[in-house]
Amino acid sequence: MSVPTTRPASTHEPGKLWGGRFARPSATALEDLSRSPADNFRMVRYDAIGSKAHAGELVRAGILTESERTTIESALDDIVARHEAGDLRQTSSDEDVHGYLERLLVAELGDLGGKLRAGRSRNDQTANELRLYLRDASAQLAVEVVALIEALIRRAEETGAVPAPGFTHLQPAQPITFGHQLLAHAAALSRDVERLRHAWRSSALSPLGGAALAGNPLSRDPLEAAREQGFEGLSVNSIDGVSSRDHVADFLFAAAMTATDVSRLAEELCLWASAQFGWIGLDDAWSTGSSIMPQKKNPDVAELARGKGARLIANLTGMLSVLKGLPFAYNRDLGEDKHFAFDSADTLDLVLPAMTGMVETLTVRAETMAAQATAGFTLATELADWLAEQGVPFSEAHDVAGRAVQYCEHHGLVLEQLTLDDAIAIDERLTQSALERLSVQSALARRSGPGGTAPANVAAQVERIRRSVAESLNGFVRLEPTA
Ligand code: ARG
Numbered sequence: 001m002s003v004p005t006t007r008p009a010s011t012h013e014p015g016k017l018w019g020g021r022f023a024r025p026s027a028t029a030l031e032d033l034s035r036s037p038a039d040n041f042r043m044v045r046y047d048a049i050g051s052k053a054h055a056g057e058l059v060r061a062g063i064l065t066e067s068e069r070t071t072i073e074s075a076l077d078d079i080v081a082r083h084e085a086g087d088l089r090q091t092s093s094d095e096d097v098h099g100y101l102e103r104l105l106v107a108e109l110g111d112l113g114g115k116l117r118a119g120r121s122r123n124d125q126t127a128n129e130l131r132l133y134l135r136d137a138s139a140q141l142a143v144e145v146v147a148l149i150e151a152l153i154r155r156a157e158e159t160g161a162v163p164a165p166g167f168t169h170l171q172p173a174q175p176i177t178f179g180h181q182l183l184a185h186a187a188a189l190s191r192d193v194e195r196l197r198h199a200w201r202s203s204a205l206s207p208l209g210g211a212a213l214a215g216n217p218l219s220r221d222p223l224e225a226a227r228e229q230g231f232e233g234l235s236v237n238s239i240d241g242v243s244s245r246d247h248v249a250d251f252l253f254a255a256a257m258t259a260t261d262v263s264r265l266a267e268e269l270c271l272w273a274s275a276q277f278g279w280i281g282l283d284d285a286w287s288t289g290s291s292i293m294p295q296k297k298n299p300d301v302a303e304l305a306r307g308k309g310a311r312l313i314a315n316l317t318g319m320l321s322v323l324k325g326l327p328f329a330y331n332r333d334l335g336e337d338k339h340f341a342f343d344s345a346d347t348l349d350l351v352l353p354a355m356t357g358m359v360e361t362l363t364v365r366a367e368t369m370a371a372q373a374t375a376g377f378t379l380a381t382e383l384a385d386w387l388a389e390q391g392v393p394f395s396e397a398h399d400v401a402g403r404a405v406q407y408c409e410h411h412g413l414v415l416e417q418l419t420l421d422d423a424i425a426i427d428e429r430l431t432q433s434a435l436e437r438l439s440v441q442s443a444l445a446r447r448s449g450p451g452g453t454a455p456a457n458v459a460a461q462v463e464r465i466r467r468s469v470a471e472s473l474n475g476f477v478r479l480e481p482t483a
Contacts, residue, residue, distance in 0.1 A: 014103040015094035017122065036096040040338050043097045044083045046129035048076040050208055051101065053225035054120050057209070060220035063118055072116060075108045076101070097129075098122045119218035123242040123330040124210040130337060131203035132229060134251045137345040138203075139476050142196040144352035145258060146469055149186045149193070151359040152265075153462050156182040160458035162366045163373035163440045164279070172376025175440045178279070178369055180453040183461050185265045190468045192261055195254035197475040202250040206231040207241030213329045214238060227481045234481075243329050245319065248337045252316040255344040256309075262355055263309035266302035269358065273299045278368045283361035286354075301358045305351045312347060315340040373440050377405045379415045382437040383430075385446075390429065400427045 012019025026034075055072050058064040064072070079101065082088045094100040105113030160179030165172045206226035209219045215238040216222075226234050235241030272279040273287075282299060290296035319340045322333050380401045387397035404426045408415055413422070416438045423430035436442070448454035451461070 013093040014106065015091065015099040017099045017102060034095060039342055041090050041097050041100065043129050043133065044101065045080050046132040047097050047101055047125060048080045049132055049229050050125055050128045051076055051116060053208060053228045055116060056228060057219050057225050058118060061218040063218065064115060068112055071109060071112065075105055079104045098125055119211060119216040121212035123212050124207050127207040127242045130341065131247060134203040134247060134341060135200050138196040138200040138251055138254065141345065141348050142193050142473065142476065145189055145193050148352055148356045149189045149465065149469060151356045152182045152186040153465065155359060156186065157458060157462065159364055161455040162364065162369060163444060164369040165372050165375060165378055172378045174381055175373045175378050175443045176453040177444060177455055178364060179458055186465050188261045190465045192254065192258040193469050193472040195257055197472045199251040199254040200476055202247035204232040205235050207235040210235060210238035210241035213242055223481055230478050232478065232481050239329050243334065245323055245334060245337050248341055249316065249319050252319050252340055252344055255348055256312040256316045258348060259309040259312040262351060263306045266305040269302040270299045279365055281363040281365065286358045286361050301354045305355050308347045308351050312344050315344045374414060374416060377408065377415055379438045379443055380405050382443050383434060386434045386437045387429065392429065
C-alpha cells in the first residue's frame with residue numbers, strides 16, 4: 001500500500017475542479033461515469049448568467065474589483081457566443097459545465113479566471129442554472145401550446161355548425177358539432193398553459209448563495225444577485241435551495257400533462273382519419289406513406305405524438321424516483337434532473353409544432369360526418385326529453401324512447417323516419433311535436449346552455465378559452481424580487 005504523498009493542486013487536469021487531496025489519478029471508469037453527458041453543456045449560457053451575478057457578489061465582498069468583474073463578464077459573454085456557435089467544445093477532461101467554463105476562463109484570463117469560484121459550489125450553481133433553464137423552457141412551451149390551441153380554435157370556428165356523432169364509451173351517444181369536439185381539446189390545452197405558468201413560478205427563487213449546503217459566507221447582497229438573473233427572490237433555506245427538485249417535477253408534470261392532452265387529441269385524429277370514420281383528410285405534407293403498401297397515407301404525426309407521451313410520463317416518474325429516499329442535501333443522483341428536463345422539453349418542442357401543422361392543414365369532410373350524426377339512434381334522448389317535458393317521469397320516458405329504438409331496429413328504420421302511426425304504436429302519448437324533436441338541428445340548438453354544443457355557443461367558448469390563455473401568458477411576468 002503506497003503512502004499518500006502531497007502534490008501541487010495544479011497537477012490535476014483543467015476542467016476538473018478538485019484533486020489536491022488525491023495522491024493518485026482518478027480511475028478512467030469513474031471519470032467516464034462522473035462526466036456530465038454531452039447535452040448538459042447546453043447549460044453554458046445559464047451557468048454564465050449565474051456566474052456574472054456571482055461576480056457581483058465577489059465585488060461586494062471585496063474579492064474582485066469592478067473592472068475585474070467587467071473583464072470576467074465580457075470573457076463569459078465571449079465564451080458563450082463561441083460555444084453556441086460551435087467554435088468551442090468540451091473535452092473529456094471537463095467533468096461538467098462548471099469545470100468547462102472555469103477552464104476556458106482561466107485560459108482567457110489567467111489567475112483572474114480562477115478567482116470566480118470563491119464562495120460558491122457546483123451545488124448552488126447547478127441548482128441555480130437549471131431553474132433559469134426551466135423558466136425559459138416553460139415559457140417557450142407555453143407559446144407552442146397556445147399555437148396549437150389557436151389552430152384548434154380556427155378549425156372549430158369553421159366547423160362549429162357541422163354535425164357529428166358524439167361518443168361515450170366510443171359508442172354513438174348524442175349529436176354534437178365537430179367544432180365542439182375540437183374546442184374540448186382546446187379547453188384542456190388551455191389548462192396546460194396555466195400549468196406551465198405554474199412550473200415557471202416554481203422556479204422563481206434563486207438558490208445562488210446556498211453554496212455547497214450551508215450558505216456563502218462571502219455573500220453580501222444575494223437578493224441583488226437573484227434580481228440580476230431575473231429571479232423573484234431567494235430560496236428560504238440553503239439546503240432546500242441546493243437540493244430540492246420539486247420545481248423540476250412541477251415542470252415535468254406540466255409537460256407530461258400537456259403530452260397526455262396532446263395524445264388524446266392525437267388518438268382522435270387517428271380515428272377520424274381512418275377509412276371507417278372518414279371525417280378528415282390529411283395534408284400530404286403532414287402524413288406519411290408505407291414502404292410496401294403504395295396506397296397508404298398514415299397519421300404518423302399523431303401516432304408519434306401519442307407515443308412520445310409515454311416518454312414524458314416516464315420522465316416525471318423518473319425524477320420522482322430520484323428524489324424519493326434521497327438524504328436532503330446535495331447528492332450526485334440529483335444530476336439526473338437535467339436528463340429528464342431536457343428530454344421532456346425537447347420532445348414537446350418537436351411534438352407541438354407538428355401537431356399544430358397537422359391540425360391547421362387537415363380537411364374536414366363535413367358531409368360524411370353529418371351523415372353519421374344520427375347513426376346509432378343518437379336522437380333517442382330527444383324523445384325521452386320531450387316526454388319528460390310533458391310530465392312523464394324520466395324513468396318511464398327513458399323506457400318509451402328505448403322501445404322506440406327497439407321498434408326502429410325491428411322495422412329497419414331510423415328514429416327520424418318514424419311516422420305518427422309508428423309513434424302512436426310505440427306509445428299513445430307521442431305526438432307530431434315529439435317527432436319534430438327528432439332532428440339533429442333541434443338536438444344541437446337545444447343545448448345552448450353554457451358549455452353546450454349549440455352552434456351559437458362557439459363564440460362564447462372561444463372567448464373563454466382565449467381569456468384563460470391570455471391570463472396565463474400574462475402570468476409569465478417577472479415580479480420585483482423580495483427576499
Ligand atoms: N453539474 C453537475 C450536475 O448538475 C454537478 C453538480 C455538482 N457536483 C458535485 N460533485 N457536487 O449534475
